Amino acid sequence: MKKLFYKLSFRGKILASLLIFTIIFSGFSLYLLQTISNVNRASLTIKDKNVPELIWLSQMEQQLLIKQRMVNDAVEVNFCCNFMNSYKAYVTGNARTDNPPKELQPLHRELRLLDFLMINNVQGLLDFHNIQGAKQLVETEYKPTLEKLLKEIEAEKVAVTASLDAQSDEVTYTIIRSLLLLVVVTASAIFVAFFLSYKMSAGITRPVEQMIENVEDIANGQYGLHIQSFEQVELEQLTNSINQMSVKLKESFNTIMTDKIYREQILNSLPVGIITIDDEATTYSLNEAAKDILRISDIIDLSNEGKTAMNASFYDIVSSSNTCENVKIPFLIDGGCERKLLISQSHLFDYQHSVIGRIVYFIDITETEKLEKRMHHTEKLAFVGEMAAGAAHEIRNPLAVIHGFISLMNHSLPNNQKEQYQISLLLKELDRINFIVEQMLLQAKPGAPSLKEMFLKHVLDDVCPLLESDDVILSVNLEHHPLLIDSKQIKQVFHNLIRNSIEAMSGSGEISIYSQLNGDSYEIFINDNGPGIPLQQQSSIFDPFQTTKESGTGLGLTIVQRIIQNHGGFITLHESSELGTTFRISMPIYEEKQDNQEKSA
Structure with missing residues (x-):
C-alpha cells in the first residue's frame, strides 16, 4: 500500500486524499442531519407552545396588576371621576382578538368573569348610588378573586418556564454533543490531512523548493544556470523548460548588455550633455558630458532644496514638459563659477512612437560667449579707434580755431557783453569737447x-x-x-x-x-x-x-x-x-x- 501511494502521480494522490475526506465528511453529514431534526423539533415546541404561553401569562399578569391599582384608587375616592368608564375602556382596549393556548383557556375565562363582576355587579350598585355596597363587593369578591388569579398565573408561569428550560437544555445538549463530534471529526480530518500532506510533500515540496531557489538565482542574474532533473514525471518537463529559459535569458542578456554598452559609449563620447527623463518611472539619467558640465552625480535632485537662483532656469526646463530649442541660460556650479549653457528639450518616443519621457541636451558655450564678447568688445574698440582718428583730423583743428577766437573775444569784450554772449560757458563747453576728443584718441591708441x-x-x-x-x-x-x-x-x-x-x-x-x-x-x-x-x-x-x-x-x-x-x-x-x-x-x-x-x- 505504501509503495502504491508513492507510485501515484500528483493527481492520483490528490484524488485519493479527496476520496478519504469525502467518506469521513459524508458520515458526519448524516449524523448532523439527525441532530438538526432533533433541534428543529425542540425549537418548534418552544416556538409554538412555550413562548406563546409565556406571552399570554405576562399580559394577563400585567392587566390584573393594572386593574388592581385602578380599583384600589377608585375605592379610596368613592368611585368618582368616571371610574367605570375608564375601567371599561381599558378592558376593551387591551382585549386580544385571538384565542389563548388550550392550557390557558380556563384561566382566561376566569379573567373575563372577573371583568363581568366589576362591569355588571359593581356598576349596578353604583347606578343606585350604593357606594358602600360597591366597596363591600370589591373587598369581599373582586379582590380575593384577583389575587387568586395572580397566584394561578404565577404558578402557571413557573410551569411553563420549567418546560421551556427543559426544551432549551435538550437543544443545548444536542448542540454540545454535535460540537464534540465535530471536534473529533475535525481533529481526525486534520490528522489525516497532515499525514497525507507530509507524505505528498516528500515528493513535491523538496524538489519544488530546490527549483524555486534555482529560479531565484536565475532571476538574480545567474543566467544559464542548469537545474538537475527529478524522478517525478510532472517535474521533469518543468525542469527542462526552466533550463531552456535560463539559456535563452543568458543569450538575451548578453545581447542586451552588448547593445547597452555600445549605446552608452556613444552617448558618453558625445561632447553634448544629455539627460534622459522617464515620465512613468520618474527617473533621470545623465551621460558623462552632462555630469562633467553640471558637476553632479548620476541622479538629479529636482526638489527645491539646494537650487540657487542662478540655476532656477535650468531646473525649470528640466522639470517642465514643454519642449524648447537653443535657450541660453546661466548655470552656477560648485565653487561659484558661472557657466553659460545652450539647452534644448524634446520628447522621448518608444518604438510605437508614443511619448514616454523627455530628452534634455545642452552644451557649454561659456568660452564661446567670452569669445563673442571679446570680439564684440574689439569691434567697439575698433569703431572707437576709427571714430577717434577721424575726430583728430576733422574736429580738433576747427575746434582750435573756434577756441582761439572765443578766447580772443573773452579778452577783448567788456564784462556785460561776455555775460550777454555766455563767453565763459562757451569756453567751458569747448574744453569739454576737447577733453572728449582726447579721451577718444587715447582709447584709439593709448600707446x-x-x-x-x-x-x-x-x-x-x-x-x-x-x-x-x-x-x-x-x-x-x-x-x-x-x-x-x-x-x-x-x-x-x-x-x-x-x-x-x-x-x-x-x-x-x-x-x-x-x-x-x-x-x-x-x-x-x-x-x-x-x-x-x-x-x-x-x-x-x-x-x-x-x-x-x-x-x-x-x-x-x-x-x-x-x-x-x-x-x-x-x-x-x-x-x-x-x-x-x-x-x-x-x-x-x-x-x-x-x-x-x-x-x-
Missing part, C-alpha cells in the same frame, strides 16, 4: 607703455593731492614692492578711478587704496563708500560709451582697462553694494632676472 621700475606709492603721491579735498578723505596703504609701470599711464588710471569714486559719492566720502601680494601678482584695491553700481550695469561697465553719469563719456573705465592690459595685468569689479564699490587691479610682479632682461632690452 605702448614705457616701463620703468618704481614704487606705486610714488605715483599716487602725485595723483592724490590733486583730487583730495576737505570733503574727500583718501587713505593709501600699499605694500612696498617695486613694479614695472609707465608712471604717466598709471597716473591716468588712478586719476580716472579716484575721480569716478568722488563723483559716485557726490563729492563727499572716504576712498581707501590698499594692496596685497598674491603669488606673482600685485593686487591693488580701490574702495569707496558710495551708493554702488546697479546690478544690471555691472557686467558692462568696461564697455565703451557705457556710463551712469549724465555728463560722462563712457570711455574712462575702457581706457583704464586698456592701460592695465598693456601692462600685462587686468582690472575687475571686485564687489559693489549700497555700502560702496571696490575695484581690483592685478599687476604682474617680475623677478630680478626678468627685470634685468627688460632693462637690457
Whole structure:
C-alpha cells in the first residue's frame, strides 16, 4: 500500500486524499442531519407552545396588576371621576382578538368573569348610588378573586418556564454533543490531512523548493544556470523548460548588455550633455558630458532644496514638459563659477512612437560667449579707434580755431557783453569737447607703455593731492614692492578711478587704496563708500560709451582697462553694494632676472 501511494502521480494522490475526506465528511453529514431534526423539533415546541404561553401569562399578569391599582384608587375616592368608564375602556382596549393556548383557556375565562363582576355587579350598585355596597363587593369578591388569579398565573408561569428550560437544555445538549463530534471529526480530518500532506510533500515540496531557489538565482542574474532533473514525471518537463529559459535569458542578456554598452559609449563620447527623463518611472539619467558640465552625480535632485537662483532656469526646463530649442541660460556650479549653457528639450518616443519621457541636451558655450564678447568688445574698440582718428583730423583743428577766437573775444569784450554772449560757458563747453576728443584718441591708441621700475606709492603721491579735498578723505596703504609701470599711464588710471569714486559719492566720502601680494601678482584695491553700481550695469561697465553719469563719456573705465592690459595685468569689479564699490587691479610682479632682461632690452 505504501509503495502504491508513492507510485501515484500528483493527481492520483490528490484524488485519493479527496476520496478519504469525502467518506469521513459524508458520515458526519448524516449524523448532523439527525441532530438538526432533533433541534428543529425542540425549537418548534418552544416556538409554538412555550413562548406563546409565556406571552399570554405576562399580559394577563400585567392587566390584573393594572386593574388592581385602578380599583384600589377608585375605592379610596368613592368611585368618582368616571371610574367605570375608564375601567371599561381599558378592558376593551387591551382585549386580544385571538384565542389563548388550550392550557390557558380556563384561566382566561376566569379573567373575563372577573371583568363581568366589576362591569355588571359593581356598576349596578353604583347606578343606585350604593357606594358602600360597591366597596363591600370589591373587598369581599373582586379582590380575593384577583389575587387568586395572580397566584394561578404565577404558578402557571413557573410551569411553563420549567418546560421551556427543559426544551432549551435538550437543544443545548444536542448542540454540545454535535460540537464534540465535530471536534473529533475535525481533529481526525486534520490528522489525516497532515499525514497525507507530509507524505505528498516528500515528493513535491523538496524538489519544488530546490527549483524555486534555482529560479531565484536565475532571476538574480545567474543566467544559464542548469537545474538537475527529478524522478517525478510532472517535474521533469518543468525542469527542462526552466533550463531552456535560463539559456535563452543568458543569450538575451548578453545581447542586451552588448547593445547597452555600445549605446552608452556613444552617448558618453558625445561632447553634448544629455539627460534622459522617464515620465512613468520618474527617473533621470545623465551621460558623462552632462555630469562633467553640471558637476553632479548620476541622479538629479529636482526638489527645491539646494537650487540657487542662478540655476532656477535650468531646473525649470528640466522639470517642465514643454519642449524648447537653443535657450541660453546661466548655470552656477560648485565653487561659484558661472557657466553659460545652450539647452534644448524634446520628447522621448518608444518604438510605437508614443511619448514616454523627455530628452534634455545642452552644451557649454561659456568660452564661446567670452569669445563673442571679446570680439564684440574689439569691434567697439575698433569703431572707437576709427571714430577717434577721424575726430583728430576733422574736429580738433576747427575746434582750435573756434577756441582761439572765443578766447580772443573773452579778452577783448567788456564784462556785460561776455555775460550777454555766455563767453565763459562757451569756453567751458569747448574744453569739454576737447577733453572728449582726447579721451577718444587715447582709447584709439593709448600707446605702448614705457616701463620703468618704481614704487606705486610714488605715483599716487602725485595723483592724490590733486583730487583730495576737505570733503574727500583718501587713505593709501600699499605694500612696498617695486613694479614695472609707465608712471604717466598709471597716473591716468588712478586719476580716472579716484575721480569716478568722488563723483559716485557726490563729492563727499572716504576712498581707501590698499594692496596685497598674491603669488606673482600685485593686487591693488580701490574702495569707496558710495551708493554702488546697479546690478544690471555691472557686467558692462568696461564697455565703451557705457556710463551712469549724465555728463560722462563712457570711455574712462575702457581706457583704464586698456592701460592695465598693456601692462600685462587686468582690472575687475571686485564687489559693489549700497555700502560702496571696490575695484581690483592685478599687476604682474617680475623677478630680478626678468627685470634685468627688460632693462637690457
